[in-house]
Amino acid sequence: MPLFANTPAEKMTEPYPRRWWALLVLCLSLLIVVMANTSLVVAAPDLTQDLGLSSSDLQWVIDGYTVPYAALMLVLGAIGDKYSRRGALILGLLIFAAGSVMGGLVDETGLVITARAIMGVGAAVVMPATLSLLVAIFPRAERAKAITAWSATSGLAIAAGPVAAGWLLQDHAWGSTFLMNVPIAVLGVVGALVLVPPSKAKGMGRIDYVGGLLSIASVGSLVYATIEGPHFGWGTGPITAAVVAGLSLAAFIVWELRHPNPMLNVRKFKERPFSGSMLAVLFFFFGTFGSIYYSTQFLQFVLGYDALETGIRLLPLAGAVFVGAAVTGKLAPKLGVKLMVGTGMAIGTAGVFLLTQIESGSTYTDFLAPLLLLGFAIGLSLSPATDTIMGAFPESELGVGGGANDTALELGCALGIAVLGSLLATSYKDKLTELVGGHLPAAAMDTAKDSVGGGIAVAEQVALNPQGGAQQAQALLGAVHESFAHSIAHTSLIGGIIMAAGTLIVIAVLPGRKRVAKHRQEQTDGTARQTETVGAA
Template sequence: MLCLSLLIVVMANTALIVAAPDMTRDLGLDSSRLQWVIDGYTVPYAALMLVLGAVGDKYSRRGGLVAGLLVFAAGSVLGSQVHSANAVIAARAVMGVGAAVIMPATLSLLVATFPRSERARAVTAWTATSGLAIAVGPLVAGWLLRDHAWGATFLINVPVALAAVVAALFLVPPSRAAGRGRLDLVGGLLSIVTVGCLVYAIIESPHFGWGTGPVTAAVVAGAGLVAFLLWEVRHPRPIVNVRLFRDRAFSGSMLAVLLFFLGTFGAIYYATQHLQFVLGYAPLATGVRLLPLAGAVFAGAALTGVLTPRLGTKVTVSAGMAIGTAGVLLLTRIGDGSTYTDFLAPFLLLGFAIGLSVSPCTDTIMGLFPESELGVGGGLNDTALELGGSLGIAILGSLLATTYRDKLTSAVGRQLPPEALHTARDSVGGALAVAEKVAASPAGGPAQARQLVAAAHHSFAQAVAHTSLIGGIVMAVGTVAVALILPRRLKA
């Protein structure tokens, strides 16, 4: 049941990726608005997890899970019924609030329910579920998009959420921290401001540059972080024991989780676009082609239960990060003649790396928190996960868009009117839409349309290769950092 709840939280993002082309056409989204449709979920999700995890610890983890599932289902119903970009973003934000309750609740309930001897296996199943959701989301969404509009992809979550609510009420024992004391409301507020402004700055800066909005958000995030650290160090019952970051096992595991999802979500974001816009796969076919990634997650998760006790967390996590780095770097081979086969090995390596290494990191993080703070521990783990995904989509997505724009401008800059050129440069989907108009135009014709399509495909393939190189370098540096930070032996 806990894994079922986790499944819909992760599916909410991955299902939307394959629905993005239909939403772009129907709602007239440019790349910035599309980014906010995706990340409108992320801001409240990342900002509220830590605080809502602490609330669940104090009052009721099971009650928090049920409430989060109901809010999530309500946001999903709202998203299926609206017909404007702003309304979709608002619905996604409601879903993000629900997810911010669900994620730390699932992890804290899991750790509180299973004894220490069985916890590693339970966390491994939790991690494998997130990998399954990466592939199941696009697969189910693609199946629905064959006969229904994009609004149907929101409704995937509703029956699953309601089933999880019923199961939680009957199967999950009540759980709350004993003697939690008063909540650190000031620390909680500072954490919301810090993480919320940081995520906002990450999302906005690639589209608008470091102008007034992103700079202000980044400054507020920095000031909020300093204030949060000073407050937490002096508070007798802080919402987070910030001294934990001195523990090399904790800080190394947090960094590894962040980097894993930076590379994975960033790569899936642009690889999925390539499969749809360049190789021409329908949403369902795209979802089917992501299934090997989910299978590789399960293979890695099965192996980590054998390797981690024998080799230790440091070796297992470092090896997994190296494998994930290799998966991202393999995408640098993408070019004009690339087929799905060129994506298969990267998908397998990325999935295997997640299954092998994220579970030991999560188990290490949760093991450092007492029973009274399991929701906070889950919130911190999930914040690192979500920040990594946000950074991957925002930074690598921005780099992809910039490279694509420059390449396409060089190829067709003088052949299109300014307005058409602006649309074509905005995204590869925009270029294909312009090509359809050019083909039907007396001034253009099919030959010019084919040239534009070829130029867009070439530019996007070059952008994928360039972005993968930068992403691979970031992950390689992170792999070395994690290997140096993690201790050889973990403390009991």
């Protein structure tokens, strides 16, 4: 009996019979790509101690993954469209696995960052391939449900990464958090060969590589400047990157408007459903990932939970994602994208604002409601927005559509962690300086102000002093905890205001349900006319 996966999706007259099994493979592939970011957060203390990382080193161990991941998705999505979406998925998983093996075996900072960059390249191939294959395999009537499952997997990965990494770190070194990706990637490759049908765009012209290079330069430079500038100062490097990003973006827009077969048809941003959904993904992940980033630090450094305990306490967020996904699956067809996305963003904004109540005496229960609201908001908003974005692209550009969606998502995450993380660090330094003043030697004070982990480390050293060290250490530790709690509350206020503004912008841009239906009908009629013209020719 021949495997269904040997028949190209484009040649099937009936829906692909193994499509739900294929979706499982796509979600599994997505899972490890997202877990690669969240799992490293809980492994950061072990990495820092073992490799002697500075704050700059640690930032680039984390973000060495983000820059190629965000910059390459659009181009690699187009290449997958032209040559093979399934082939792109398999190749991306293999690259990802290779980077994971390297990261798990090396013990030098530069090599760990290189391994993370290789993983980021693999992720940039995998992410758009999962979405383009999903849309190619599923008929329109089932596509929203499939995208809901895809979106819910992202929420699951947020909690699954720390849980899996925390469990491994109980008995193994930090390298195990890299190596755990390898068997999952191998399983994904086998699953893709057996269950996912081959797929590529029909009648796709030459790839616009100039536009692709300009997109890489603009997004990559923007992400680099966003990471480096707020954290380490706006020196020559970040300023140069910001200028390159602006010039490259302008050149990209001009080139794409004039090119007969552009990498990304920028005129799509005139379509309110598309542009509104892209903004929703960007703003939403700006606020949610930034909030999760510093909430996780509070659980570890202030409340003293280890990696596994922290991961377990993020599980309610994953559960709330599934509840939100179930709700949006039922209500989105009836109420429309605008109401579902707007409501989800408003709920997420409320979750961020709740974090303004965090104090030095706060416990896990004070984080539970914000985590539940953020998880429910992810489940409620992400799948309708993603479905709208993918619906704006024809069959020949599904990889580009997936790349556009995922670039907005990853850019939002990078901006959220960088901008809100920078505000967090500045607020923490100012408050700690106010509380501690000149009671510490300059070198120790600099270390304590660098991060909450640095402050705790200094307090541990002070405690070793036999002459009143314990009392001084307790006072310093209290000041560190109070400063970090203050910085979370202050940063959450600013993050919530940005989220609220983004919510209002998205609600203003997204059209109502009737306009969306009319727009989709116009797209369908246009596609039918194009098909008739080709047939007549």
